[in-house]
Amino acid sequence: xxxxxxxxxxxxxxxxxxxxxxxxxxxxxxxxxxxxxxxxxxxxxxxxxxxxxxxxxxxxxxxxxxxxxxxxxxxxxxxxxxxxxxxxxxxxxxxxxxxxxxxxxxxxxxxxxxxxxxxxxxxxxxxxxxxxxxxxxxxxxxxxxxxxxxxxxxxxxxxxxxxxxxxxxxxxxxxxxxxxxxxxxxxxxxxxxxxxxxxxxxxxxxxxxxxxxxxxxxxxxxxxxxxxxxxxxxxxxxxxxxxxxxxxxxxxxxxxxxxxxxxxxxxxxxxxxxxxxxx
Amino acid sequence: xxxxxxxxxxxxxxxxxxxxxxxxxxxxxxxxxxxxxxxxxxxxxxxxxxxxxxxxxxxxxxxxxxxxxxxxxxxxxxxxxxxxxxxxxxxxxxxxxxxxxxxxxxxxxxxxxxxxxxxxxxxxxxxxxxxxxxxxxxxxxxxxxxxxxxxxxxxxxxxxxxxxxxxxxxxxxxxxxxxxxxxxxxxxxxxxxxxxxxxxxxxxxxxxxxxxxxxxxxxxxxxxxxxxxxxxxxxxxxxxxxxxxxxxxxxxxxxxxxxxxxxxxxxxxxxxxxxxxxxxxxxxxxxxxxxxxxxxxxxxxxxxxxxxxxxxxxxxxxxxxx
Numbered sequence: 001x002x003x004x005x006x007x008x009x010x011x012x013x014x015x016x017x018x019x020x021x022x023x024x025x026x027x028x029x030x031x032x033x034x035x036x037x038x039x040x041x042x043x044x045x046x047x048x049x050x051x052x053x054x055x056x057x058x059x060x061x062x063x064x065x066x067x068x069x070x071x072x073x074x075x076x077x078x079x080x081x082x083x084x085x086x087x088x089x090x091x092x093x094x095x096x097x098x099x100x101x102x103x104x105x106x107x108x109x110x111x112x113x114x115x116x117x118x119x120x121x122x123x124x125x126x127x128x129x130x131x132x133x134x135x136x137x138x139x140x141x142x143x144x145x146x147x148x149x150x151x152x153x154x155x156x157x158x159x160x161x162x163x164x165x166x167x168x169x170x171x172x173x174x175x176x177x178x179x180x181x182x183x184x185x186x187x188x189x190x191x192x193x194x195x196x197x198x199x200x201x202x203x204x205x206x207x208x209x210x211x212x213x214x215x216x217x218x219x220x221x222x223x224x225x226x227x228x229x230x231x232x233x234x235x236x237x238x239x240x241x242x243x244x245x246x247x248x249x250x251x252x253x254x255x256x257x258x259x260x261x262x263x264x265x266x267x268x269x270x271x272x273x274x275x276x277x278x279x
Numbered sequence: 280x281x282x283x284x285x286x287x288x289x290x291x292x293x294x295x296x297x298x299x300x301x302x303x304x305x306x307x308x309x310x311x312x313x314x315x316x317x318x319x320x321x322x323x324x325x326x327x328x329x330x331x332x333x334x335x336x337x338x339x340x341x342x343x344x345x346x347x348x349x350x351x352x353x354x355x356x357x358x359x360x361x362x363x364x365x366x367x368x369x370x371x372x373x374x375x376x377x378x379x380x381x382x383x384x385x386x387x388x389x390x391x392x393x394x395x396x397x398x399x400x401x402x403x404x405x406x407x408x409x410x411x412x413x414x415x416x417x418x419x420x421x422x423x424x425x426x427x428x429x430x431x432x433x434x435x436x437x438x439x440x441x442x443x444x445x446x447x448x449x450x451x452x453x454x455x456x457x458x459x460x461x462x463x464x465x466x467x468x469x470x471x472x473x474x475x476x477x478x479x480x481x482x483x484x485x486x487x488x489x490x491x492x493x494x495x496x497x498x499x500x501x502x503x504x505x506x507x508x509x510x511x512x513x514x515x516x517x518x519x520x521x522x523x524x525x526x527x528x529x530x531x532x533x534x535x536x537x538x539x540x541x542x543x544x545x546x547x548x549x550x551x552x553x554x555x556x557x558x559x560x561x562x563x564x565x566x567x568x569x570x571x572x573x574x575x576x577x578x579x580x581x582x583x584x585x586x587x588x589x590x591x592x593x594x595x596x597x598x599x600x601x
Binding site for chain 2: 134187
């Protein structure tokens with residue numbers, strides 16, 4: 001990275017801090033994140049702070065690097081062949097990419113929910129909730145309580161409490177997605193990343209998941225990628241708008257409190273996007 | 280109110296009314312039945328040979344282990360050979376299953392794409408080596424080192440009954456024959472396991488990665504359970520080859536007419552297929568040939584049973600996944 005680039009990124013850091021309540025401690029910080037796949041640069045100089053116990057929505061048209069960005073926040077990005085990264089991600093002030101950090105530990109603290117509901121089909125509902133403990137070798141006692149707590153938090157408990165032994169494959173798409181949220185919660189993460197969690201779901205299920213997100217944000221920090229403007233307005237406290245010009249890496253055009261981004265954006269492109277004029 | 284029976288429309292002839300389709304359908308149906316006919320033909324031919332043998336010797340043909348045609352009545356039985364075939368296959372499986380699975384895991388989840396591709400072609404090439412070549416190679420090249428391995432096994436693990444050897448002769452042992460079978464099974468098991476594992480849904484791999492699990496736990500709880508049906512199928516296909524393998528075993532196994540129950544590094548063992556090939560050349564055209572064909576019938580039956588069991592396992596594990 002050249003010095004000029006670095007200076008520029010320091011500048012862009014400033015507006016991202018403004019507009020946020022200074023009282024909220026910052027849980028996760030992306031500092032000057034750039035991403036490459038092979039020789040192709042797909043993301044440039046992203047700086048975002050994620051305050052503790054808030055919901056931040058990442059919006060923008062397809063192919064602007066939102067999903068790529070979210071995967072850098074819990075070190076899933078590095079598992080893709082040919083992936084490269086510059087910059088820092090600070091989790092509670094410490095760089096998650098520093099050599100003395102165990103990526104497994106990071107992924108347990110920063111959980112993730114994907115676009116397509118992906119419960120383990122060969123496991124029961126209960127088995128799925130507890131699978132994170134099993135897969136990571138994490139020890140927690142009182143499995144029955146964990147199952148009830150997390151399924152309740154994910155808004156699924158009442159629908160499945162009588163058939164916890166049933167195969168996860170029997171659930172509908174919306175239920176499966178809420179099961180996956182419960183599974184992510186069972187390992188007690190402090191941050192939950194959600195990559196378009198509702199894009200494969202019907203409106204009723206979407207509403208339930210949104211309620212769940214609001215509820216979760218009392219205790220954990222949520223970062224959600226969404227293509228749905230109304231959803232961003234409904235669930236998020238802060239919004240970052242990503243954009244990529246043709247054959248150029250994506251970057252953050254504007255970020256701040258969700259109300260500002262949607263009602264009073266500073267950039268013309270943001271205004272056009274949130275009003276549905278492109279994307 | 281009168282109830283009239285519904286008039287059913289002809290839905291099927293319409294679908295095949297095109298002349299080309301009709302010809303194609305009939306050809307394919309005929310070919311499909313050819314497979315059944317061949318299977319039935321083999322069963323009937325071998326079964327017909329087995330009938331006079333069983334009539335003459337009774338069930339003792341299956342329960343004794345001997346090949347003495349000079350005594351009256353002839354003292355002949357293939358129990359040791361049938362048991363030997365299974366024993367060799369089990370030894371082969373114990374070596375080939377872990378080796379093949381690990382190779383497949385390496386190719387799918389660990390190797391760089393180029394190496395993985397190269398290995399895929401190599402493994403397929405390995406499957407195409409004729410068994411007579413493997414047999415010759417084993418006879419001239421493998422037996423030397425294999426004798427030394429067996430001596431080591433005997434020296435350090437000789438207190439385990441299966442590694443006992445009292446004769447001091449380490450040639451022509453079930454271990455060497457089983458090892459040769461493993462070499463022939465590994466490409467089959469690897470190839471099928473690789474195919475199955477490479478179809479592990481990426482979203483499930485994603486899920487396990489996001490839950491902070493290692494490659495090992497991902498394999499154990501996600502990839503292997505997902506591919507279980509296919510992998511078992513691959514193993515059974517390898518087993519089918521092992522049970523029927525003839526000429527490679529013929530080169531490396533000393534056939535003896537006594538049951539070698541478990542001394543796998545002791546010289547001498549049994550194999551139905553190798554028995555047939557070793558006796559067939561000098562067999563008289565009458566009863567002895569019939570004896571060998573009857574042996575073939577029971578080998579055929581054995582492989583059939585193994586295949587049926589394999590299918591049951593595959594369909595059962597397949598159902599459990601859904």
